[in-house]
Amino acid sequence: MTAAIEVENLRCEFRVHTGLMSAEKRVVAVDDVTFSVPAGSVLGIVGESGCGKSTLARLILGLLKPTAGTVLVDGKRLFDLDRKARARLIQPVFQDPFASLNPRRRIKDIVALPLAAQGTFSRGEIERRVGGILERVGLSAAMGERMPAQLSGGQRQRAAIARALVLEPRIVICDEPTSALDVSVQAQILNLLADLRRDLGLTYLFISHNLAVVEHVASEVAVMYLGRFVERNETDALFRKPRHPYTQALLESVLTPEPGKGVPDIGLGDIMPDPANIPPGCRFNPRCRIAVERCRHEAPTRMVRPPQGMVECHLA
Amino acid sequence: QKSVDTLRIVMRDALPNIDPYFNNLRTGVVMHHQGWDALVYRNPDTFKLEPLLATEWKLPDPTTIEFTLRPGVKFHDGSPFTADDVVYTINLVADPTSRVSTPSNYNWIDKAEKTGDLSLRVTLKRPNPAALEYFALVLPIYPKAYREKVGAEGYAKAPIGAGPYKMTKVEPGVSIDFERFEDYWAGSPKGKPAIKKMSVRFVPDASTEMTELLAGRADWIWNMNPDQIEPVNRMPHLQAVRKESMRIGFLSLDAGGRTGADNPLTKLKVRQAIWHAIDRKAIAEKLVTGGSRVPSAPCFPTQFGCDAEAAVAYDYDPAKAKKLLAEAGYPDGFDVELASYVLPQWGSAVQNYLHAVGVRAKLNQLQTAALIQRAKAGELRMYLGSWGSYSINDVSAVLPNYFDGGADDYARDPDVQKWLLQGGSSINPEARKEAYSAAIKKITEQAYWAPLHTYVTTYGHSKQLDFTPYPDELPRFYLAKWK
Amino acid sequence: MSALLEVEELQVSFGGRTAAVRGASFWVEKGETHCLVGESGCGKSVTALAVMSLLARGGQRSAKHMSFAGTDLTSLSDREMARLRGNRMAMIFQEPMTSLNPAFTIGSQMAEVLTRHKGGSRVAALDRAAELMGRVGITAPGMRLGQFPHQLSGGLRQRVMIAMALMCDPELLIADEPTTALDVTVQAQILRLLANLKREFGLSILLITHDLGIVARIANHVSVMYAGEVVERATTAELFRAPQHPYTRGLLSCVPVPGRVQRDRPLGSIPGVVPAIGPGFAGCAFRSRCAHADETCEHKIPRRQAGDAHDYLCRLEPDWAELQPA
Amino acid sequence: MLRLIARRLAIGVLVALTVMTLAFLLTRLSGDLAVSIAGPSATQADVEIVRKAYGLDRPLYVQFFAWTGRAMVGDFGQSYFFKDSVANLIQKRLPITVTLGLVGLSLALVISIPLGILAALRENTWVDRGVTLFTMVGQAVPSFWLALILMIVLGLQLGILPISGTGTWQHFVMPGIVLAFTAIPALTRLTRSGMIEAMASDYIRTARAKGLSRARIVFKHALRNAAIPVVSIAAVQLGFMLGGSIVIETVFALHGVGYLGWESIAKNDFPVVQAVVLVLAVFYIGLTLLADILNALLDPRLRTG
Amino acid sequence: MSEPIAIQAPQPSSTGSSRIGTAGFAIGIAIVALVAAAAVVGNALVPQDPFIQDLGNRLKPPFWMEGSQAGHLLGTDQLGRDYLARLVYGARISLLIGIMTVITSGLIGITLGVLGGFFGGRVDDFVLFAITTRLSIPVVLVALAVVGLMGSGLGLVVATLGLLLWDRFAVVARATTMQVRNHDYVSAAWCAGASMPHILIREILPNIASHLAVVATLEMALAILLEAALSFLGLGVPPPLPSWGLMIAEGKDYMFFSPWVIMIPGVALAVLVLGINLVGDGLRNLLGAERLR
């Protein structure tokens, strides 16, 4: 079985100017990330804001050129494909339903864009397919005539999903598709995504900072910290037995609606991760509860335990 | 301003360089007549030549002039005036490599030699009947020692002459301050100035200049729009005066066929019709006003050789004009371009008169330089212009310019060319007169180049100022005084 | 009632067009944490701003009764209100990134609260600021005082905001979604801090959130808002044990709980979206999304008691779910 | 920091070089320079003499490099019209233009900042509308026309200000006002929108929640932030003012570089035209650099990483 | 979170401003429409010819002043030409200059700005450099020089202004493109396989168009004012074409004793520019582009 996505030693750096008076900085947004996603499964990625989740998504979509490493989509090197071919393989769903639809075009045209760009579909065919996919994501045909501003956030996100699926791609990259939505609407979208995956046999890369959401959709979860995967495992295993102290802290800090439990003390300190200034040794060591001397000097190696589990910690 | 004994003069044409030989502006001529003296003085009333720095001169032959200089004259820095200074000045400006701004004013001079401490001889390349006029008007004398010491640039910044006013501060293109030269030689026809100080400021914009006068912040301006004379005169503290100048307005007609051999203007009757069609008297008296006259000959009436008797007269007679046109084969008139750089209202007046007899002239108002360029290229069938003769009181300063067969000659008449050459190379007044009269007769007979009216210079000044304008367009501030 | 903050029938509208808050009533007891929960746009922030008299230009508020520690807030002048704000009642906001003035140092922004309300020297105020920064868990407060906001991470800024709010020992702290913009780990830290402060200072907190997890963990009392109304009020335990309003129930069923997720089953969800409420709207605002709505919902809805301190706004009787299973 | 400034300087030099090239090419637009210099009454021989004398017979690139090379060390050649060195001329006239610019800018700031604040605080009231109208009218009135009107009213009818020239400070008032008018609309609007934005910002809400007095909120918290773009734009504005003062200098007979440029154009005095364009460009470049530095000093977000 | 409470079209921030905004907008449109109408049909309605001189009737004052003459509503100029006819003809020149300049400069500026903003990197460096260079060139001086050297004429003035005034288009197009480029819908279009021209023209341009429309009005006003200034200095539109700036220049000799000769064209110029600015302002309010300078 070929993996739908195969990523090897992926690395992405940015050069940023922070001000006239300060020197250029180098931000390592994604650092040596390796993983593969089997066809038909869902890899969830969680991590703090700024840890490089979106950058990873953009790398896989081919929106960014990696500094190093390779991305294979459906066994093919992404940059060997032309964009039409890429579009048939892999499609995105972005976080902000307000920014992801062109406010000056009708929903129908937005959804039809991937088809039109292929240049091989007749008008009638495009019309038919757009009608079909709109219905599938729960939007009436009348919605197709509207402008994005006339839709609610949830409806917009449905339209964005329709656009991603109209070409029937194999892989969909969802970058925090529900974090801009309210809980009640979030549930609607998550359910829709789950249905679609089952019916169309899709592969998802599902990015979120909400652990509960990831647990709901993903078959496998990776935890990202400062550009690296620090832990990866089957969803159940990860949630049952987190091995990296960061994963543990993440899990602990989730506040379940259970009255009377109080707020947990996760003891991470007030030092915030800064991708422009990655600490030596284990990058988590300044915040780690259990860090030992070794963690301050020596970066932990990637420990892979079959079948899927992976963790980067000296102490795990 | 009477209270501080300072005459505040505002002018539009900024003087980039006050050195008399290194600008070609009328403003420059005006300035050097205040600050410098020349060898000869031309009486502004009589146009007679009188001694100035030279006490006497002799013309032993047509190409030699011998000057005897005035003793005891001092330059502004106190140094004495000698023949060295004159020789230096003349040889400098006569040298074609010296890059003076108006070489044509001096290219007839060959050289000057010192013959004594206070005497010299000037040799000419060719006879020039108006030579002394040039000596009077455009040949101020440099102080040799000083100018050699400070160099040309230094001299332009702190110039020194032997005139009635000395220059105290010069800001090129911006302003010049003058002060009475107390050691000015006694007995000069220019006299000792009555006003102590004079400040000249250059304001490029005419309406700003006018505002300065109206607001009482300037005492003297000139060349204002004639339409403003009447309202300015209504102001209690101001006075506007006009003085006819040597400049004449003219209409040039392409009799020589330079714009096309078959053009209507090559026909004598058409040209005569045009002369008859224009009411020149009305233009002079109603539009130009201020004492403007219609010259009967193609030159300014006072100029030597300007023989009005010889000229054929054309009265205003539209009916005759129409008849002449019909006889010439244009009963329905014709279309023609009328280029002009004179005041637009004057141009359109001429246009109107021409229309009335059937000459459908299309008025094309151009910038002066642009028009001159086209005129020299022989492209203008009919144009309106003006000529000031450099204030030189001799027809040789006007006629040859338009009839010598050169770029500005639209008559192309070999007879006229011959007579002008005769008049120009002789120094015998009678012979010259005769030649010029013949030329004038032929020109008017043939109706080549129509003099329309004399110009009138306008001056506006404070009522406190006693100022007399002269016809040679040279305001003499050293003669002005407070009332 | 001797609640610290009492709000009865609060109405807020903007330019007469949008009715942002439509008769919300709740009260905050001394020393308790009261949570205001609800969907985005339901009027939580506007309510808090109305209490603080900080509404944006064009916002009009009116209330049957609104008092703070016995003082009638509706009759206070701007000046008197300003004297109260930051002094006896303080507020922190959702966006820690933009809520501090980028042009001034942390120290000067903190010190001016104290000098404004309590007078005293700047040095003393800075000392107090440093002390409080230590209390809210900021290491090296001395250094932080001289820094500018952009040099601090979001979590630190929110702590600075909290410390700043505490400068004058307020009695009431209003926190409008203080952790929404933060990561979960930081959120836990901030909430823990608030809980501790409440205990140490005897602070009353009005906490606004849309996260039921937060409510469950730190609130004493909860008011659930929907479309400008408080639709249900109860103690926290009571609310989670026996939610009465269909909206509250729907909300609870939407939340995925880690570790308890059944992946093959869809999440519970409330269909539809919050409706636009114009002037003259009557009846239950939730009826368009409610599975139990009938025509009586278009008329005035009674407020029903479901226990001691538990009431809700619905035509359905208490414990209706047991009576007629959905 | 130094590296960045160095980089900016390098770009500035590059821009200056480009402007130099453009200025050089510009003056060759008329075709044969020698014909223009020699004037309308010149003969072909005269033209040839001029061509030789001014070095116009050399290939274009040689002339260009000769000119650039000398311009680099501040030697812009000789003015045809003034018969003086161009550097001298500019050196003499620059102070007038700079004074005029500074007067204009100060007037503009003194008027526009309070107006902008007022309008922002009274947003959507008649005060705001009045200020907006004022800025709009100010933007619409042609400066030369305003100059004429001011001259008649202040100089002639009221007689309180000198009309033209540069003798005293009063001479700079009227031109300063006219010049200020070209900058007031932009600066007022910038202040206004900056203040409105600041007043609507979260940190002002925080300041109000802290119970600060209104004056402190407006003048300390809001103004400081609103002023940052205004102050930095002001430097750039000065650059525009220097370049845009030609009409004003002409009308008020201020013999500054703007007027010098215009005079030289009218007189075909190319070395001066080239030099004036270049000098104004360099001024502008320097001022933008200054604006950036000012900005960085004022805005702590730019000052430190 | 910031989702609106309901599905509604975006509305202006507050009611008050929109009312003022629309009033100004309406006035602006009325002014521009009036001037445009004058430019197009005005000279057919005004019986007099703007070029015909009548020396007998020079400097007749307009109708509200004493001594006015029946046939000349706004009086006559120093050559007895009908002032109303000239004014109306001048409208044509001003609008022509404004529109043509905006078209030329818009084409240059938008192309550069969009390319620089979208592609970034080297392309952007070049565009930025071009903008900086352009900004450091003193416009009035260079325009004067070009016109002075190449001879005055309407076409040349338009071309010169068009080639000089593209900077604001470029700056705004570049900045807004940079913003829009980062919107996810552009990424989405890219991922959808859309072609580059499609992305630039269909996805980016429409979304920056509102900002560009505002710039266009500003530039148009600026071009009209600049032409007037050039004509005032005598290096713009050549006489006898009645450009308003030229009318002021020609009339200023008479301004002391016949003030209307500069008042009328001056007011006309100011009103037209004001009208255009009002339209721009209205657009800015309507389209919510307030942040633009």
Ligand SMILES: Nc1ncnc2c1ncn2[C@@H]1O[C@H](COP(=O)(O)OP(=O)(O)OP(=O)(O)O)[C@@H](O)[C@H]1O
């Ligand atoms: N185009 C860019 N130029 C410079 N730095 C960038 C760029 N894009 C991202 N970064 C930096 O890279 C890091 C990772 O950013 P990324 O957007 O991938 O984070 P994220 O995990 O998606 O965060 P969030 O949860 O907030 O969306 C951040 O520090 C960000 O500042």
Ligand SMILES: Nc1ncnc2c1ncn2[C@@H]1O[C@H](COP(=O)(O)OP(=O)(O)OP(=O)(O)O)[C@@H](O)[C@H]1O
């Ligand atoms: N300044 C204002 N002008 C007009 N309407 C406003 C204003 N502020 C808020 N509103 C409206 O009032 C309603 C309530 O807004 P509010 O900010 O209180 O919601 P919220 O519950 O805090 O939502 P969120 O969870 O997004 O913060 C919304 O419909 C909003 O559009």
Ligand SMILES: [Mg+2]
């Ligand atoms: Mg992201």
Ligand SMILES: [Mg+2]
């Ligand atoms: Mg809120």
Ligand code: NI
């Ligand atoms: Ni929210």
